[in-house]
Amino acid sequence: xxxxxxxxxDDRYNAFITTCSTAPFTDGALAGTAVAIKDNISTAGIQTTxxxxxxxxxxxxxxxxxxxxxxxxxxxxxxxxxxxEFGMGTTTETSAFGPTQNPADLSRVPGGSSGGSAxxxxxxxxxxxxxxDTGGSIRCPAAFCGIAGxxxxxxxxxxxxxxxxxxxxxxxxxxxxxxxxxxxxxxVIARYDPRDSTMLDRPYDHQPSAEIKGLRVGIPEEYFGxxxxxxxxxxxxxxxxxxxGLGAETVPVSIPGxxxxxxxxxxxxxxxxxxxxxxxxxVRYGPAVDTRKSWHEAYQDLRLELFGAEVRxxxxxxxxxxxxxxxxxxxxxxxxxxxNIHQDFERAFREADVIxxxxxPTTAFRLGEKSDPLSMYLSxxxxxxANLAGIPAISxxxxxxxxxxxxxxxxxxxxxxxxxxxxxxxxxxEVRA
Amino acid sequence: xxxxxxxxIHVQLSTATKLFCGCSTDYxxxxxxxxxxxxxxxxxxxxxxxNRRAVDYGLKVAKxxxxxxxxxxxxxxxxYFYPDLPKAYQITQYDKPLAVEGTVEIEDDEGHEKIVRITxxxxxxDPGRLVHVAGxxxxxxxxxxxxxxxxxxxxxxxxxxxxxxxRRFLNKLRTVLEYLGVFDGEREGGLRVDAxxxxxxxxxxxxxxxSSYKGVEKALTFEVTRQKNLLRRGQKVxxxxxxxxxxxxxxxxxRSKEEEHDYRYFPEPDLRPLRVADRVAAIDLPELPxxxxxxxxxxxxxxxxxxxxxxxxxxxxxxxxxxxxxxPVLAATWVADTLLGELNYRDMGIAAVPAERIVELLAxxxxxxxTDTVGVQVLREMLDACAAGKxxxxxxxxxxxxxxxxxxxxxxxxxxxxxxxxNPQAVEDYRAGKKGALNFLVGQVMKETRGRADPRELGKIxxxxxxxxxx
Numbered sequence: 001x002x003x004x005x006x007x008x009x010d011d012r013y014n015a016f017i018t019t020c021s022t023a024p025f026t027d028g029a030l031a032g033t034a035v036a037i038k039d040n041i042s043t044a045g046i047q048t049t050x051x052x053x054x055x056x057x058x059x060x061x062x063x064x065x066x067x068x069x070x071x072x073x074x075x076x077x078x079x080x081x082x083x084x085e086f087g088m089g090t091t092t093e094t095s096a097f098g099p100t101q102n103p104a105d106l107s108r109v110p111g112g113s114s115g116g117s118a119x120x121x122x123x124x125x126x127x128x129x130x131x132x133d134t135g136g137s138i139r140c141p142a143a144f145c146g147i148a149g150x151x152x153x154x155x156x157x158x159x160x161x162x163x164x165x166x167x168x169x170x171x172x173x174x175x176x177x178x179x180x181x182x183x184x185x186x187x188v189i190a191r192y193d194p195r196d197s198t199m200l201d202r203p204y205d206h207q208p209s210a211e212i213k214g215l216r217v218g219i220p221e222e223y224f225g226x227x228x229x230x231x232x233x234x235x236x237x238x239x240x241x242x243x244x245g246l247g248a249e250t251v252p253v254s255i256p257g258x259x260x261x262x263x264x265x266x267x268x269x270x271x272x273x274x275x276x277x278x279x280x281x282x283v284r285y286g287p288a289v290d291t292r293k294s295w296h297e298a299y300q301d302l303r304l305e306l307f308g309a310e311v312r313x314x315x316x317x318x319x320x321x322x323x324x325x326x327x328x329x330x331x332x333x334x335x336x337x338x339x340n341i342h343q344d345f346e347r348a349f350r351e352a353d354v355i356x357x358x359x360x361p362t363t364a365f366r367l368g369e370k371s372d373p374l375s376m377y378l379s380x381x382x383x384x385x386a387n388l389a390g391i392p393a394i395s396x397x398x399x400x401x402x403x404x405x406x407x408x409x410x411x412x413x414x415x416x417x418x419x420x421x422x423x424x425x426x427x428x429x430e431v432r433a
Numbered sequence: 434x435x436x437x438x439x440x441x442i443h444v445q446l447s448t449a450t451k452l453f454c455g456c457s458t459d460y461x462x463x464x465x466x467x468x469x470x471x472x473x474x475x476x477x478x479x480x481x482x483x484n485r486r487a488v489d490y491g492l493k494v495a496k497x498x499x500x501x502x503x504x505x506x507x508x509x510x511x512x513y514f515y516p517d518l519p520k521a522y523q524i525t526q527y528d529k530p531l532a533v534e535g536t537v538e539i540e541d542d543e544g545h546e547k548i549v550r551i552t553x554x555x556x557x558x559d560p561g562r563l564v565h566v567a568g569x570x571x572x573x574x575x576x577x578x579x580x581x582x583x584x585x586x587x588x589x590x591x592x593x594x595x596x597x598x599x600r601r602f603l604n605k606l607r608t609v610l611e612y613l614g615v616f617d618g619e620r621e622g623g624l625r626v627d628a629x630x631x632x633x634x635x636x637x638x639x640x641x642x643x644s645s646y647k648g649v650e651k652a653l654t655f656e657v658t659r660q661k662n663l664l665r666r667g668q669k670v671x672x673x674x675x676x677x678x679x680x681x682x683x684x685x686x687x688r689s690k691e692e693e694h695d696y697r698y699f700p701e702p703d704l705r706p707l708r709v710a711d712r713v714a715a716i717d718l719p720e721l722p723x724x725x726x727x728x729x730x731x732x733x734x735x736x737x738x739x740x741x742x743x744x745x746x747x748x749x750x751x752x753x754x755x756x757x758x759x760x761p762v763l764a765a766t767w768v769a770d771t772l773l774g775e776l777n778y779r780d781m782g783i784a785a786v787p788a789e790r791i792v793e794l795l796a797x798x799x800x801x802x803x804t805d806t807v808g809v810q811v812l813r814e815m816l817d818a819c820a821a822g823k824x825x826x827x828x829x830x831x832x833x834x835x836x837x838x839x840x841x842x843x844x845x846x847x848x849x850x851x852x853x854x855x856n857p858q859a860v861e862d863y864r865a866g867k868k869g870a871l872n873f874l875v876g877q878v879m880k881e882t883r884g885r886a887d888p889r890e891l892g893k894i895x896x897x898x899x900x901x902x903x904x
Contacts, residue, residue, distance in 0.1 A: 007677070026534075042476075042477065042478040042864075048477070050477075054583035055477070058477070060476065060478070062471050062473075064478060159478075159480060160478065160479070160480050161478040161479075162478055163475075163477040163478045164478070164703075166702075167703050168702035194482065195480055195482050196480050196703075197480065197481070197482055197483065197703060197704050197705055198702075198703065198704075198705065208564070241653060271699060272699075272702060274697075274700070275510050275512050275521075275522050275697070276514075278512060278514065278520070278521030279475050279477070279519065279520045279521045280523060281514070281516075281521065283516055283520065283575070284474065284475075284476075285476070285477075291571075292571075295516055296514065299514060302875070319697065322512075322697035322699055323695050324695045324697075325698055327697070327699070365752075
């Protein structure tokens with residue numbers, strides 16, 4: 001049933017940076033299904049900007065491996081979704097192509113950085129989309145927009161073709177309205193790719209099961225503490241109650257390393273970003289550098305002009321954290337904190353099979369509300385631990401506060417994405433019924 | 434005043450593909466930017482995939498230099514902006530190199546054996562190359578064909594005491610690399626050297642950008658003179674980086690702030706740490722130059738000098754072993770002295786010479802079918818044919834066609850008679866006891882017979898003829 005899909009969405013949310021009015025597709029598991037791709041994932045022949053002016057007009061000559069897999073599975077690639085510039089943000093407001101609105105409430109942000117993908121799915125423009133998650137960028141917008149989104153185990157999905165923000169933290173993952181569709185999309189993209197040396201050959205081939213009797217669900221006190229909106233906490237506790245009703249048992253666990261999670265996360269991601277983003281110099285792709293100036297002056301001017309403020313801030317922070325005389329105090333220390341969190345999770349997963357808590361400490365912010373970068377960084381506190389530990393984590397809608405969606409986050413052991421999906425699926429089936 | 438030299442050598446490993454992608458490394462005669470892919474162009478989203486062969490090559494070198502291979506080694510990013518560096522960082526190794534602490538044995542300036550310690554070896558990718566268009570163009574072009582070629586960086590301790598020692602070290606190192614089959618010395622730009630040089634008690638100067646063996650000796654000799662002159666004039670040597678201008682044979686100060694980099698090294702997050710202990714154990718080293726030299730002397734009974742020359746290049750040593758069997762000493766003389774000289778004169782490599790022809794030539798010499806003089810003539814004819822891409826005729830055919838077989842008996846009588854008759858003055862001088870006169874007469878006979886007679890034998894015949902009046 002190969003063919004061409006016509007795609008002309010009513011994108012009043014600014015969910016897309018690029019749309020493809022006709023999208024060819026082939027036979028396969030996703031034959032004819034419209035899939036939107038976050039704009040930091042390379043698509044051959046389709047502009048890929050990372051939400052940045054510095055890549056405006058860049059058309060990759062190759063497909064990311066996940067895109068190759070999607071095409072083979074028959075998906076129709078219908079467009080590229082809006083995002084915080086290079087993934088650096090929690091609201092999709094740092095995009096050079098303007099903010100995306102939350103379909104659940106147009107005065108609110110969709111979350112970020114995969115806000116365009118989440119909004120496109122939530123508004124029903126596409127049934128499924130790919131996002132990427134470096135510190136919560138799939139789960140946060142999923143929670144804010146009221147859809148499901150999975151950050152896979154680090155090393156489960158190929159990063160080949162994903163334009164790097166923070167290589168050691170990020171994964172591409174599926175976003176959809178239901179956990180079942182998240183699982184379907186995951187089955188297509190989680191295939192071994194030898195070009196990504198950080199992958200393990202652990203393909204995901206799974207039919208979700210709602211049977212969770214006897215499952216031990218860890219409840220970390222840190223996920224219900226200071227900074228978490230009590231009404232969000234209550235909603236999530238109610239959702240955990242649903243899991244108990246299905247035969248799961250809860251156990252208290254603790255992730256004491258959370259204290260340093262945000263600091264460690266921001267040092268590591270900005271350090272890696274400062275190196276990753278250095279290649280954008282206007283020589284080989286994107287808007288061309290001014291050749292009349294000396295090369296270093298030309299680089300400087302181009303990067304100042306075309307990178308947004310948040311990106312420049314993070315490049316500066318990362319450059320500082322890696323520089324001689326400071327690397328020991330920042331980069332090296334952050335690695336220690338990262339190992340501690342990893343060990344905390346390992347310990348917790350001896351008591352519990354999965355760990356549950358809120359995805360975000362609050363519901364979606366108002367557009368423009370997070371003008372102070374630090375308060376925006378703080379809202380990542382519940383999502384970054386999974387990236388630091390490399391474990392799978394899903395966000396599934398679990399109710400509303402003041403009419404705004406709340407996400408239940410379920411984290412699992414490394415390479416137990418299936419169990420995380422099953423838990424979310426069990427919840428979803430139970431509340432839907 | 435003691436001279437102290439340490440070297441950093443970048444060697445292009447002769448793998449078929451690049452260090453982190455499948456692009457071919459054989460780009461020398463090709464158009465710019467034709468051996469490129471998303472990975473070596475540093476396109477957004479591309480990821481490095483380590484070439485296992487390059488790691489094995491590096492480990493071979495480590496093992497041959499008797500180094501400690503680290504339990505876990507790691508790639509790191511060296512961050513700096515430069516238009517030839519497409520990712521704006523080079524993937525290299527920093528605090529966890531492939532191997533540390535090795536040795537290379539060389540001869541010092543007095544001919545004694547000495548040890549140069551190797552600090553470390555590590556793998557890294559070559560950047561692209563800037564092409565500056567002639568004629569004062571306002572722009573430069575970038576060629577990424579070289580981008581991602583595997584380099585092995587070899588760092589020595591400051592153990593060399595003269596520019597000559599540094600050159601001998603490099604020659605020895607090159608020989609080892611060629612024996613290991615990890616380096617092709619004929620590839621242009623395949624080896625680049627940064628040299629640190631100081632006079633004892635003075636500041637150290639780094640000379641960058643040296644791309645030949647001779648260049649190293651030249652650059653260092655220039656620096657020794659320059660630094661000594663500074664001190665003689667009561668000035669100080671400044672600690673700095675200098676560039677070697679190959680064409681002019683001098684070094685010039687870089688004086689550039691761009692040299693003062695903070696490279697912000699950190700572990701490359703796109704690659705896993707390397708654990709190579711089992712791979713090292715599996716490596717079988719070939720016979721290395723020193724061992725082969727000693728075996729040549731023992732097995733073939735040839736001189737140290739010949740053994741050293743013949744084993745200085747693995748291809749030459751292989752060639753020698755193919756032609757040595759009938760008379761190894763004769764073969765050593767002919768290959769190490771005559772053939773090598775003729776090849777250098779023609780700028781030819783040993784690979785172009787058919788070994789079986791040399792075997793045949795040596796047989797003609799051994800059986801005294803031809804003289805040494807004719808041997809050289811025939812060899813030249815064969816090499817000229819090879820160099821011109823023509824078929825190389827068997828030496829016997831050349832000898833037959835040109836009538837070069839050793840002359841004997843009656844054939845001589847006439848020539849000697851003729852030469853003696855034509856040179857009465859020389860005959861008189863000879864009778865008066867002038868030694869040179871006989872040599873002259875022998876030379877004349879040689880000329881007449883086109884070298885087909887053995888000069889020693891001829892001497893006896895000519896003197897006998899004059900003394901007795903008959904051949």
